[in-house]
Amino acid sequence: GQQLNQSPQSMFIQEGEDVSMNCTSSSIFNTWLWYKQDPGEGPVLLIALYKAGELTSNGRLTAQFGITRKDSFLNISASIPSDVGIYFCAGRRRIQFYFGTGTSLTVIP
């Protein structure tokens, strides 16, 4: 099925740095979601976005629903070691969910 274009594929950053990742699609979505997955576990929902232009924060995480409804970004401020994991974006159109290929984040203490 269709997958979203998520970038970067991987990131290696120093503890304390800010992180930015994004997802793009050629199609519009009604909902954008961001998940974090730890090794051997299922993805955990971080942020849900429902309207174009919406900006939502969850602690050090901030995500935005793009104005065109075809993209979204996730920012993590002041990264800490427990931010390590794979971050997935997902877009919903009607009943179907489409997933990005993931961004693997490594935080170096």
Added chain:
Amino acid sequence: KAGVTQTPRYLIKTRGQQVTLSCSPISGHRSVSWYQQTPGQGLQFLFEYFSETQRNKGNFPGRFSGRQFSNSRSEMNVSTLELGDSALYLCASSPGTAGALAKNIQYFGAGTRLSVL
């Protein structure tokens, strides 16, 4: 309220065998979707069940099948296992509403790690 529960967490099978995985969705959720996750392949959509009916299907062979019960619990079956079926199988539940304004979000279980030897 309780999250999505998948059982078992780990399974080891041999080629040719069959396996059944179980998923209990969040209370009140009517939609259950199944995904296969392998390294480098991301999340591959298998199928979705809504109110006991398969509503959507991915591009997997007929060896992969599923069903949903009246209490929304779902099972996924894989017959004639192949080595390439080794993966993390994830179940996600959601309210299942389709409208553009619907707050229809998928919540995932911890997954079942299937190893085929």
